[in-house]
Amino acid sequence: MARPGCPDKCGNVSIPYPFGTGKGCFQEPFNVTCHESRAYLASTGVRVLDINLTFGEVRVQNPNIASQCNYTNGTNSTSMVGLSLDPFHKVSNTKNKLISIGCSMLGMIVGLTKGKNQLELPIVNSCFSFCTDASSVDDTTECAGMGCCQSPFPGNISSFNTTSTPIPPIYNATIQSFSPCSYSFIAEVDSFKFDRSYVSSTNFRSKYTEGFPLVLDWVVGNASCSEATKMGSQYACQAMNSQCINVSNGPGYRCNCSQGYVGNPYLQGGCRG
Numbered sequence: 001m002a003r004p005g006c007p008d009k010c011g012n013v014s015i016p017y018p019f020g021t022g023k024g025c026f027q028e029p030f031n032v033t034c035h036e037s038r039a040y041l042a043s044t045g046v047r048v049l050d051i052n053l054t055f056g057e058v059r060v061q062n063p064n065i066a067s068q069c070n071y072t073n074g075t076n077s078t079s080m081v082g083l084s085l086d087p088f089h090k091v092s093n094t095k096n097k098l099i100s101i102g103c104s105m106l107g108m109i110v111g112l113t114k115g116k117n118q119l120e121l122p123i124v125n126s127c128f129s130f131c132t133d134a135s136s137v138d139d140t141t142e143c144a145g146m147g148c149c150q151s152p153f154p155g156n157i158s159s160f161n162t163t164s165t166p167i168p169p170i171y172n173a174t175i176q177s178f179s180p181c182s183y184s185f186i187a188e189v190d191s192f193k194f195d196r197s198y199v200s201s202t203n204f205r206s207k208y209t210e211g212f213p214l215v216l217d218w219v220v221g222n223a224s225c226s227e228a229t230k231m232g233s234q235y236a237c238q239a240m241n242s243q244c245i246n247v248s249n250g251p252g253y254r255c256n257c258s259q260g261y262v263g264n265p266y267l268q269g270g271c272r273g
Helices: 173-178 197-200
Strands: 033-034 038-041 049-051 057-062 064-072 076-079 081-084 089-091 096-101 104-112 119-130 148-152 161-165 180-189 212-218 242-246 252-259
Touching: 038 049, 057 180, 064 161, 096 104, 096 119, 096 161, 096 212, 104 148, 104 180, 119 148, 161 180
Parallel strands: 180 212
Antiparallel strands: 033 038, 049 057, 057 212, 064 076, 064 180, 081 161, 089 212, 096 148, 096 180, 104 119, 104 161, 242 252
């Protein structure tokens, strides 16, 4: 349910209010741009795959894959990449994981979270992927630590970088000869299937140029429900028979239709029995 008079789709992606495309069709910062039937979050430029009002989630395509390559001819390349979101979006800490591919390397997320007094604090999660030669690389699609590892994503993160770093002296000339590159990225749980050929690949990033799906949590305001319900016309749960939901992944609230009602709680008359 888009705002009346506004487009409700971009390609095959539904755009429900408070998201919207076009002037007067969205609540800040939920502007969605539509280009060649593809939807993008205007605040970050990432491609939108799906918007879920009930769970307060938006699935996007995360194109950022960090890499570190150390070739036997002495050349090397490093790419540390990340994503910065507006204050109304957080990276879901229950539906995403850090994935790292390589041998004898450490994959890391370095994120920013807000502690007491709104001070920004760094937060780090990591995983270690180990293998000594090509035969020791895991032969399954899971990332269990031999050639590929995974780690949970921390909560209350609105910006992060991913890196991958070889760990000497475990990382040696033998490993370098068959696995010169390592890769790290954040992806939706179960969206990535490992293949042992990735450990020796030097073109993994070009194979996955669009990256992997990523789930973001969003809030319609940064206040708590007890504060938001006193905000009058600024209170986002506009529909009768709607209710306020405090979120767990950082500060803020979102809205749902009350039990027995369905629709869009952000629009007047949006929840229907």
